[in-house]
Amino acid sequence: MPKIVLEHVTKRFEKFVAVEDLNMVIEDREFITLLGPSGCGKTTTLRMIAGLETPTEGRITIGDTVVFDAAKGINISPGKRDIGFLFQNYALWPHMTVYQNIAFGLENLKWSKEDIRKRVDEMLAMLKIEQFEKRYPSELSGGQQQRVAIARTLAPKPKVLFMDEPLSNLDAKLRLEMRTELKRLHADTDSTFVYVTHDQLEAMTLATRVCLMKTGIMQQYDPPLTVYKDPANLFTADFVGNPTMNFIQATARKVDDTHAELDALGSKMVFESKDPLGELAEGEANAVLGVRPEFLRLKSGSHKAKVYATLPAGMETTVKLEAPDGTMLTSVEFGSVDYDLNSQIDYQIYGDGIILFDKKSEKNIGKGCVKL
Amino acid sequence: MKNIKKVLAVVLALVMVFGLAACGGGNTTPANNNTAPAEPKTVAEKIAAAEKMSEAELEAAAKAELEAAVAADAKTVFNADSLTSGVKKVAEAFMKKYTWAADKIVYNSRKGSEYQPVLDAAAKADQYVADFVMIQDAAFLKFNMLDAGFLLSYTPSGDGFKFNPGTTDPQVGVTFNKVFLWNNTKVGKDQLQNVWQLTGADGATLKGLKNASVQSPLGEDINMNFFIMMTSPDAVDRLTKAYKSYFGKDYVADPAYKNIGYQFLAEFTKNVAYWHSSDTSEVKNIVGYADDGRIVFAGLAKLKDYLGLETKPSIEDLTGAGWNADVEGFSGFVYNMWTLIPKTAKLPYTSCLFIRYLLSEEGFKAGWGGQYGYYSANVNNKPIDNDKPLDSWVKTCLVEDVDYIGSAYSEAQKFIKQQLGQ
Amino acid sequence: METKTKSSGNRIKAYFSKPANVITVIFFIILLAAVVLPLITLLLGSFSINGSQEAMYVGGGVKNGDITAHHWWELLFSKEYDYAKTVFWRPLGQSALMALYACAIAVLFGGIVAWFITRSDLPFKKFISTVFVFPYIMPSWAMAMFWENFFKNTQINAGMGILQSVTGICVPESMVYGFAPCAWALGLHYAPFAYILIGGILRNMDANLEEAATVLKASRFKILRKVTLPIVLPALISTVLLVFSSSISSFTVPFFLNKSSISSGNSFVSISVQMRSLVNSGFTKGQGYVVAIVLMIFSIIILTLNSRVTGKRKSFTTVTGKSGQVSLVKLGKARAVIAIILVVIVAFFAIMPLVSFATESLCEVSGDWSTFSLKYWLSAEPFEGSAKGDTIGILRSTILWKALGRSVLLSICVAFAAGTFGLLIGYAVAKKRGSKLAGMVSNIAFFPYLIPSMSFGAVYLALSYTEGFKWLNGSYLLLFIVGAIKFMPFASRTGTSAMMQLSGEIEEAAVMMDVPWGKRMTRILFPIQKSSFISGYLLPFISCMREMSLFVLLIPTYTALATTVLQEYSRTGLTQSANAINLLIIVVVLVIQFIVNKLTGASIDKGVGGN
Numbered sequence A: 001m002p003k004i005v006l007e008h009v010t011k012r013f014e015k016f017v018a019v020e021d022l023n024m025v026i027e028d029r030e031f032i033t034l035l036g037p038s039g040c041g042k043t044t045t046l047r048m049i050a051g052l053e054t055p056t057e058g059r060i061t062i063g064d065t066v067v068f069d070a071a072k073g074i075n076i077s078p079g080k081r082d083i084g085f086l087f088q089n090y091a092l093w094p095h096m097t098v099y100q101n102i103a104f105g106l107e108n109l110k111w112s113k114e115d116i117r118k119r120v121d122e123m124l125a126m127l128k129i130e131q132f133e134k135r136y137p138s139e140l141s142g143g144q145q146q147r148v149a150i151a152r153t154l155a156p157k158p159k160v161l162f163m164d165e166p167l168s169n170l171d172a173k174l175r176l177e178m179r180t181e182l183k184r185l186h187a188d189t190d191s192t193f194v195y196v197t198h199d200q201l202e203a204m205t206l207a208t209r210v211c212l213m214k215t216g217i218m219q220q221y222d223p224p225l226t227v228y229k230d231p232a233n234l235f236t237a238d239f240v241g242n243p244t245m246n247f248i249q250a251t252a253r254k255v256d257d258t259h260a261e262l263d264a265l266g267s268k269m270v271f272e273s274k275d276p277l278g279e280l281a282e283g284e285a286n287a288v289l290g291v292r293p294e295f296l297r298l299k300s301g302s303h304k305a306k307v308y309a310t311l312p313a314g315m316e317t318t319v320k321l322e323a324p325d326g327t328m329l330t331s332v333e334f335g336s337v338d339y340d341l342n343s344q345i346d347y348q349i350y351g352d353g354i355i356l357f358d359k360k361s362e363k364n365i366g367k368g369c370v371k372l
Numbered sequence B: 001m002k003n004i005k006k007v008l009a010v011v012l013a014l015v016m017v018f019g020l021a022a023c024g025g026g027n028t029t030p031a032n033n034n035t036a037p038a039e040p041k042t043v044a045e046k047i048a049a050a051e052k053m054s055e056a057e058l059e060a061a062a063k064a065e066l067e068a069a070v071a072a073d074a075k076t077v078f079n080a081d082s083l084t085s086g087v088k089k090v091a092e093a094f095m096k097k098y099t100w101a102a103d104k105i106v107y108n109s110r111k112g113s114e115y116q117p118v119l120d121a122a123a124k125a126d127q128y129v130a131d132f133v134m135i136q137d138a139a140f141l142k143f144n145m146l147d148a149g150f151l152l153s154y155t156p157s158g159d160g161f162k163f164n165p166g167t168t169d170p171q172v173g174v175t176f177n178k179v180f181l182w183n184n185t186k187v188g189k190d191q192l193q194n195v196w197q198l199t200g201a202d203g204a205t206l207k208g209l210k211n212a213s214v215q216s217p218l219g220e221d222i223n224m225n226f227f228i229m230m231t232s233p234d235a236v237d238r239l240t241k242a243y244k245s246y247f248g249k250d251y252v253a254d255p256a257y258k259n260i261g262y263q264f265l266a267e268f269t270k271n272v273a274y275w276h277s278s279d280t281s282e283v284k285n286i287v288g289y290a291d292d293g294r295i296v297f298a299g300l301a302k303l304k305d306y307l308g309l310e311t312k313p314s315i316e317d318l319t320g321a322g323w324n325a326d327v328e329g330f331s332g333f334v335y336n337m338w339t340l341i342p343k344t345a346k347l348p349y350t351s352c353l354f355i356r357y358l359l360s361e362e363g364f365k366a367g368w369g370g371q372y373g374y375y376s377a378n379v380n381n382k383p384i385d386n387d388k389p390l391d392s393w394v395k396t397c398l399v400e401d402v403d404y405i406g407s408a409y410s411e412a413q414k415f416i417k418q419q420l421g422q
Numbered sequence C: 001m002e003t004k005t006k007s008s009g010n011r012i013k014a015y016f017s018k019p020a021n022v023i024t025v026i027f028f029i030i031l032l033a034a035v036v037l038p039l040i041t042l043l044l045g046s047f048s049i050n051g052s053q054e055a056m057y058v059g060g061g062v063k064n065g066d067i068t069a070h071h072w073w074e075l076l077f078s079k080e081y082d083y084a085k086t087v088f089w090r091p092l093g094q095s096a097l098m099a100l101y102a103c104a105i106a107v108l109f110g111g112i113v114a115w116f117i118t119r120s121d122l123p124f125k126k127f128i129s130t131v132f133v134f135p136y137i138m139p140s141w142a143m144a145m146f147w148e149n150f151f152k153n154t155q156i157n158a159g160m161g162i163l164q165s166v167t168g169i170c171v172p173e174s175m176v177y178g179f180a181p182c183a184w185a186l187g188l189h190y191a192p193f194a195y196i197l198i199g200g201i202l203r204n205m206d207a208n209l210e211e212a213a214t215v216l217k218a219s220r221f222k223i224l225r226k227v228t229l230p231i232v233l234p235a236l237i238s239t240v241l242l243v244f245s246s247s248i249s250s251f252t253v254p255f256f257l258n259k260s261s262i263s264s265g266n267s268f269v270s271i272s273v274q275m276r277s278l279v280n281s282g283f284t285k286g287q288g289y290v291v292a293i294v295l296m297i298f299s300i301i302i303l304t305l306n307s308r309v310t311g312k313r314k315s316f317t318t319v320t321g322k323s324g325q326v327s328l329v330k331l332g333k334a335r336a337v338i339a340i341i342l343v344v345i346v347a348f349f350a351i352m353p354l355v356s357f358a359t360e361s362l363c364e365v366s367g368d369w370s371t372f373s374l375k376y377w378l379s380a381e382p383f384e385g386s387a388k389g390d391t392i393g394i395l396r397s398t399i400l401w402k403a404l405g406r407s408v409l410l411s412i413c414v415a416f417a418a419g420t421f422g423l424l425i426g427y428a429v430a431k432k433r434g435s436k437l438a439g440m441v442s443n444i445a446f447f448p449y450l451i452p453s454m455s456f457g458a459v460y461l462a463l464s465y466t467e468g469f470k471w472l473n474g475s476y477l478l479l480f481i482v483g484a485i486k487f488m489p490f491a492s493r494t495g496t497s498a499m500m501q502l503s504g505e506i507e508e509a510a511v512m513m514d515v516p517w518g519k520r521m522t523r524i525l526f527p528i529q530k531s532s533f534i535s536g537y538l539l540p541f542i543s544c545m546r547e548m549s550l551f552v553l554l555i556p557t558y559t560a561l562a563t564t565v566l567q568e569y570s571r572t573g574l575t576q577s578a579n580a581i582n583l584l585i586i587v588v589v590l591v592i593q594f595i596v597n598k599l600t601g602a603s604i605d606k607g608v609g610g611n
Helices: A042-050 A098-108 A113-126 A142-154 A172-189 A200-206 A224-229 A234-239 B002-027 B030-034 B043-052 B055-072 B086-097 B112-125 B138-146 B195-199 B221-229 B233-247 B260-271 B279-285 B300-307 B348-359 B361-368 B390-396 B402-420 C002-016 C019-046 C052-058 C070-077 C080-119 C125-132 C140-151 C162-167 C179-204 C207-215 C220-248 C252-256 C271-280 C285-309 C334-362 C398-431 C436-444 C453-463 C476-486 C488-500 C504-512 C517-528 C530-545 C562-571 C575-600
Strands: A004-013 A016-026 A031-035 A057-062 A065-069 A083-086 A160-164 A192-197 A209-214 A217-222 A246-254 A259-264 A267-273 A287-291 A296-312 A316-322 A328-334 A344-349 A354-358 A364-371 B078-082 B105-109 B132-135 B151-153 B172-182 B212-215 B274-276 B295-299 B332-342 B374-376
Touching: A004 A042, A016 A042, A016 A217, A031 A042, A031 A200, A042 A057, A042 A083, A042 A160, A042 A192, A042 A209, A083 A142, A083 C207, A098 A113, A098 A142, A113 A142, A142 A172, A172 A192, A172 A200, A192 A200, A200 A224, A209 A224, A209 A234, A217 A224, A217 A234, A234 A246, A234 A287, A234 A354, A246 A328, A259 A287, A267 A354, A287 A364, A296 A328, B043 B055, B043 B151, B043 B332, B043 B348, B055 B348, B078 B086, B078 B348, B086 B105, B086 B348, B086 B361, B112 B132, B112 B138, B112 C453, B132 B348, B138 B151, B138 B332, B138 B402, B138 C052, B172 B221, B172 B300, B172 B348, B172 B361, B172 B390, B195 B233, B195 B260, B212 B279, B221 B332, B221 B402, B233 B260, B260 B402, B274 B279, B279 B295, B279 B300, B279 C575, B295 B300, B332 B348, B332 B390, B348 B361, B361 B374, B402 C052, B402 C080, C002 C019, C019 C285, C019 C398, C019 C436, C019 C453, C019 C476, C070 C080, C070 C285, C080 C125, C080 C179, C080 C220, C080 C271, C080 C285, C080 C334, C125 C179, C125 C334, C140 C162, C140 C179, C140 C252, C140 C334, C179 C220, C179 C252, C179 C488, C179 C530, C207 C220, C220 C285, C220 C488, C252 C271, C271 C285, C271 C453, C334 C575, C398 C436, C398 C476, C398 C488, C398 C517, C398 C530, C398 C562, C398 C575, C453 C476, C476 C488, C476 C530, C488 C530, C504 C517, C517 C530, C530 C575, C562 C575
Parallel strands: A031 A192, A031 A209, A083 A160, A160 A192, B078 B105, B078 B132, B212 B274, B212 B295
Antiparallel strands: A004 A016, A004 A057, A057 A065, A209 A217, A246 A259, A246 A287, A259 A267, A267 A364, A287 A354, A296 A316, A296 A344, A316 A328, A354 A364, B132 B332, B151 B332, B172 B295, B172 B332, B172 B374
C-alpha cells in the first residue's frame, strides 16, 4: 500500500531555494494538505512527489518503490508513479470533448472500449456531469470544468491523488460544495490524497494531517486540530484559525519549570504550563502570549478594554477590542450580541489553551492557563 | 511632411497660375489670337519643331525650357529612364557639355519587365513618367506605346547623322546582339560552324555540340523573342539552307512541325545542356569550365564583365580574331533599344537635345564606346575595333521583327512552352 | 417612431463604445479597401483584354478593354500544343506538390527545433535559437544559390561545388537542380518561420496540459500526437498556409534551380515561372492574372480548412497565471548527441550561406582565392570594366548607405504599422471571438499575403496614377502603405494567437478600475504577451528589409532601397557587390534585432524560448 516518504528533499532554482531539506511521511489513505502562503514551496513539493519537477537533492519513495533518488540517479517518470494529478487550472484539453478528456487516461492503460465506456459513465454520474459528455471544455462553466478534471483524474483509479489548489478558481459557494464532495471522495476511493492550498480553512476541514510550510521550510506537520490547538510557532499560530489568534506582547520570566511571571497588557500575570516550559530568551518584551479569540471572554474579568467594533455573523459575533496600551484584541462570542462602540468592557483570558511563545525563536514554549 | 509641402506647393502654383490668367484675361483682346503663327504647345508639336531646328537653336530652346521650369519649381529635373546604364554615362557627359543642365539630368535604372507596368499605368492615366525613355521589346513598344500614341519619336538631322532606313520611326538608339560565345581554349575555335550542330545531330563532317547554355525564355523575354523569330520566314530560309549544307541533303518537311523553324526549336531546346540563370555570371564563368566547356548564348555586351576580370585568358580566346561570327544559319539575335519621348514629358526640347547627343559620335562614345556588342543607330558611329559592324551582324543574325512576333506569338509561345515544359 | 430611432441610435452608440467593435469595423473597412481593390483588379484583368498586344494575341477583332473569357479558357482548356497542360495544369500540380514538400520540411524542421528549444533541456539553446532564424533573414534565392554552390559538381558539368572539392563526392543531378532542391531550399528558408510561429505557441501553451497527459500514463509520443500537436495545430496551419503560398509563388528559387537540360528529365518548370513569363509578356498578361487568382484560391482553401479545424468550440481555454513552472523534458543520454546534430545542421544552413556571401564578395572570380580583393567593400575608385560610374566599394558608397538608411527607416515604419495593426486585429478578434465580422477581418487580414507581390505592387502603382491619389506617385508613403498592408498577416497571426491566450479577465480587471482603453493595451495586455507581440513587429521588419519585388514597381529609381541597389548590381554583373550588400543587410537586421533585444528584452528567438 502506498506510503509516501520524503527524505532530505531539496529543490533549488538557480539561486533561489524553493524547498529545503524536507522530511515527511504520508501514510496510506491519508488526506494531507500542504498549506502555506504563496511562494512557500508547497506546489513545488507536490510536483516533486508527482515527478513533474526534479528535486535537487534527496529521496522520494512511494510504496515500496524509490521513485527518486538524487544520489543513485533514480528518477521515475510521472506516468509510472501510479498517481493522479488535479491541476489548479484543470488543464483540460481544449480540443477534446468531455468524454475524450476522461477516457484519455484509460486508453493509455489499454482498457477495452466497453470498460472505458462503463468507467467514464460511472465518473460522469458520480460527478453529475452526464449531460456535458459531448461538449468541449470551452463550453463549460468553471465548476463543470472542475468536475471534468476530477473525473479525468479519478477515472484510472489512482492510488495517490495530488491536487494543486483545485478549488481556487471557483466561487465561494461552489468551493464549499466541492470541499464536501472531495471529503466524500476520499472516503469512497480508498486513495491517499495530497492537497495543496493556501486557504487555511480548506486545509483544516479536509485534511487528516496538515503540513505547514514557509519559505521552503516545513513548520509543522500534524492533524488539523493539533495545529490549531498547539501551533508549533508564531507562524502556524497566525496562519491557522479565523479570526486569527491574539498575540499579546509580554515580558516573561521563568519562575520554575512550569511557571512564568508575565508582564502584559499593563498587569502582572502568571502563566502555568502543563508541561515543562521551553527555552525562553532573557530580556524585555521577550515573549508573546497567544490567545485564541474563543479564550477571550467578555463582560467579566479583571482586564478592561474599549469596544472597537462588533461584527455579528448570525451564529457568532466577532468583537474587536482596543486594550489601554493600544493592542488590538479579538474575541468571538456565540450567538448575536451587540455592544456600543467605544464602551468600556471587562474581559478575561480564560481556559488552559493559552500558548506562550518565545519572541526570538518564535517557538511555542508552553501551553496552559493564565492567572492573575 | 514632404508630401504636404509638395501638395501645398502645387496648390500655390495653381492659385498663382489661375490668378494670373484671370488678371491677364481682362487685359487681352480676342484680336490677339489671329496674330503670329501658333507657338508649339504639345510635346508632339515641340518635337516636330525641334526636328527643324539646328543644334544651336535646339540648345537655346532646351535651355530656355529648363530654366523656365526650374524657375517655376526649383525641384524640376530631367528624368531619363532606361535599363541600360550607358544612358547614365551619356547623361554625365551631357551635363559636362551643356553646363546649364548640370545636376538636372537624373538617370533612373528601370528593368524592362518591371518598367513596362509603369509605362502602361502612366499611359493609361496620361501622366508624367519621365522626359526620356530608352526601352527594348518591340512588341510592347509598338502595340502598347506607339499605337496608343504615348511615346513619341524624335530623329536628329544634320551633319554627322546618318540612319539606315527603318531605324528612325520609331527612332532606334542603340542596337544589341546576343550570340553564341565560347572559350576557344576549351571549345575549339572552329567548333560551331553550322547552327544545326546545336541540335546535337552529327552531320557528315561536323560534330554535334551538346554543351549549349541558354537562359530560359520563360525568364528572359529577349530569348523568347529570339525563339519566336526562329520560326519566321527569314529563319525558315536560313535554316533550310544550313540544313542542306550540314546534312548534305534537302530538308524534307516533317508533318509533326509547322515548319523547319519549329523542328529546329524542338531539337535545339532538347539539346540545350544547361539553362543558366544569368548571362553575366555565365560569361564570367566561361573560363572555369573543365573539359569541353560551354557554348553560352549571351549578349556580346556581357564581354565587358569578362573584361573586368583581372585574371583571364586572352580576349582573343573568346572574341575578335578567335570567334566565328558567321555561323551557317544564324549566329544569334539582333534587337533594338529605342530612344523615345513620352507625350507627357515636361522638358521635350531637352529630351530632343538629349537624344541628339546620345546619337552623336561624342554621346555614343561616352555611353557605349570601347565596348563590344553596342551599335549606334547613327551609322557614322563605329563599333569597337575587334567587333563587326552592325550591317554584318544583321546579315548573320536573326533580327527582331515586331510584326512577325505580333502575328506568331500565340502559336509560337505555346509551342516553345510545350518544348520547355517536357 | 422617434423612440425607435432613438433606441437604435443608442444601440449604435453602445456598439461603438467598445473599442473592440470600433477596431473591428475600422479594420474591416481599411482591409476591404486595401485588399479587395487588388483582388478586384486581378479578377477584372483576368476577364478583360489588357492592352492592344493582348487584343492581337486573342484575335477575332477584340479591342483593348473588352470583356473576355479567353484567358481562362485558353489557360485551363487549350489543347493547342498541350498548352493548358504544359503551362498550367502540370506546373500547378508539381508546384503544389513542391510547396507541400517545402511545408513539410519547414514545419518538421522548424517544429522539431521549436520543441527542443521550448520543451527540453537541450544545451546551446541560445546559440541555436539565435542562429536558426538567419536563413529567414536572407532572401530565399540565397539559400538556392548556396544549395547550388554546395552540391554542384563536374560530373554534371556545372563546375566544382563545395561538397565535391572537400569530399570528392558527386551527387546526382536531381539533387542539384529541379524539383527536390527547390523544395529543400524553400523549406529551409521558411523553417525559421515555422519555428517562430510554432515556438510561440509552444512557449505560451500551458505546460499543465502536457503534464496532465504524462500523469495519465501517455507516452511521450502519444502526448505529442494527441495533446501538443492538436493544440499547436492553428499555428501549424498558419505556418503551412504562409509557407505554402510563399513557396508556390516563389519565382527566384525555381527559376534559379531549373538548370537541368530537358532531356535529363530533371527539368522542373514551376507555376510561378510560367506565371512570370505570362505576366511579363504584354501578350498574355490576362493569363498571368488567371494563374495568380488560382494560386490565391489554393491558399483560400487552406485558410477555410484552418478555420474549420480550429472552430470556436475547440478554442483555447484561457491561460491563468500559473504556467510558469514548465518542466523541461530530460533528454538524458541523447542530450549531447541531439545538441551536436542540431548545432551542426543549424550552423550549416544558417552560417554557411553567410560565409559564402562573404567569400563571393571577396573574390573576383567566384571561389578562386588567388583573385582575393577587398575592393568590392572598400574601393574608393569606380571598378574597372564596370559600366557604372557609381560602383565603388559598398562601404564607401553614399548611394548605398542612403539606400540602406531608407530601407531601415521604411522597414521600421512598416513594422510599426503592420505590428500595431496586427495587434489591434488580434485584440478585436480575441474579444469578439465567434462574431462574424471579426472572423472576416481576421481572414481578410491574411489576404495581402496571398496576392503575388508583383501584382500587389502593380495595383498600387495604377492607383498612384489615378486622379486623387497622384500625390502618392513615387513617394515613400506609398511604399509604406503597401508594405504595411502586405506584411500585416504576420503580425495579425501572432497578435491573434497571443491575444487568444490572454484571459478576458485580465483586461476586465482593469476595466473595473476604470483604466482607459489605451492604457489597458499599453500597460497591461502588451507587457504580458510582450515577446509574442515584439516578434509580431520583428517579422514584418525582417520581411520588409529583404523585400524587393513588392517595391520594385513603385520606387522612382533603383537607389531608393538597399535591395533594389542589390538587384541593380546583380543585374549589371557586379555579383560581388551584390553579395556584399546581402551580407550587409543581414548584419543590419541582426544588429537591429540585437538592439531591440537589449532595449525590450524581447527578440524573435526569445519569443520562442532561447534564453
